[in-house]
Amino acid sequence: MDIRQLQYFVEVVNQKSFTKAAGTLHVSQPSISKMIKALEEELGIVLLDRTERKMELTDGGQLVYEHAVKMLQLIDSLSSSIGEIRGMERGRVKLGMMPTVGSFLLPNVIALFKKRYPGIDIEMKEYSAKLLEVQVEQGSIDAGLTVLPADTDQFTAVPLVAEELVAIAHRDHWLAERESVNLAELKEEAFILFTEEYAIHDVVKKACQLSGFEPKVAYMSSLWDFVGEMVATELGISLVPRSIVRRLNNSELVTVKISKPAIDWQYALIYRKDRYLSHAARAFIAFARQHLSP
Incomplete structure (x- = not known):
């Protein structure tokens, strides 16, 4: 059984005529007759009673007609839905983002994307x-x-904007007198780090190790604002992205540039290499890359 058999059969029933159906379908009448005959043979029942120059549905034909109409409607609906997806008229994108950082980068991009799609x-x-x-x-x-970095064996990474990590300290700390500092100069300081599940934890530790020391960890937290509060109460210093400093908005804090080594904080969108990515998701990634290019 194929779709054309059902289409021809339904059209013959709707037109109540093989001749009229042939005209609307733009095929020959013998082609329609042959197709419906093949359908009857496949199903093992007579669909149309053609006696006395009249054409009527048999009981089996009525059942097949009702199901065929539903099937053809579903196929039309599927084709229409696929067209809408290809045309970006509908779809869904599921995004994950790091706390605070996502709220810093994505709102404007999402607003623009929603206006377009x-x-x-x-x-x-x-x-x-x-x-x-x-x-x-x-x-x-x-x-x-x-x-970044991300696991390039599993993921495709689309680089976005980058920013630097800076040191934050209490305004009475000796760093407050400096515009910049070499990271190695901080080897005796107490560090307030983010917990191990956050990428910045590894980035800061690696930068310190490259500068010749292991950071002395006084506290660890998973909350950006809490890290800022602990620095503001003189419990230690911390390294954070510059955009986070603006969000902390604490008059007790000072920001100092890291002169050596420069620690880049490169944002990226990642997705699995071996997984199907919907039209909508691909459109969003391309849109984000366009508006958040390095």
């Missing part, structure tokens, strides 16, 4: 950078906003 829904969830990679790998989300 109002039929595409965007679902967002927050994860630490390491957990975000797990969610992308498992297929729970289409793409994730993270920081």
Whole structure:
């Protein structure tokens, strides 16, 4: 059984005539007769009673007609829906993002994207950078906003904007008198780090190690604002992206540039290499790359 058999059969019933059906379908009448005969043989029943120069549906024909109409409607609906997806008239994108960082980068991009593609829904969830990679790998989300480096064996990474990490300290700290500092000069300082599930934890530790020392960790937290508060109460110093400093908005804090080594904080969208990516997700990634290019 194929779709054309059902289409021809339904049209003959609707037109109540093989001749009229042939005209609307733009095929020959013998072709229609042959197709319906083949359908009857395949199903093992007579569909049309053609006696006395009249054509009527048999009981079996009525049943096949009702199901055929539904099937053809579903196929039309499927074709229409696929067309809408290809035309970006509908769809859904599931995004993961790092706390605070996502809210810094994505709102304007999402607003512009929704204006261009109002039929595409965007679902967002927050994860630490390491957990975000797990969610992308498992297929729970289409793409994730993270920081480089990423596992290039599993993921395709689309680089976005970058910013620098800076040191923050209390305004009475000796760093407050400096415009910049070599990271090696901080080897005796107490560090307030983010917990291990956050990418910045590894970035800061690696930068310190490259500068010849292991950071003395006084406290660790998973909350950006809490890290800022601990620095403001003189419990230690910390290294954070410059954009986060603006969000902390604490008059007790000073910001100092790291002169050596320069620690780049490169944002990227990642998605699995071996997984199907919807038209909507691909469109969003391309849109984000266009508006958040390095």
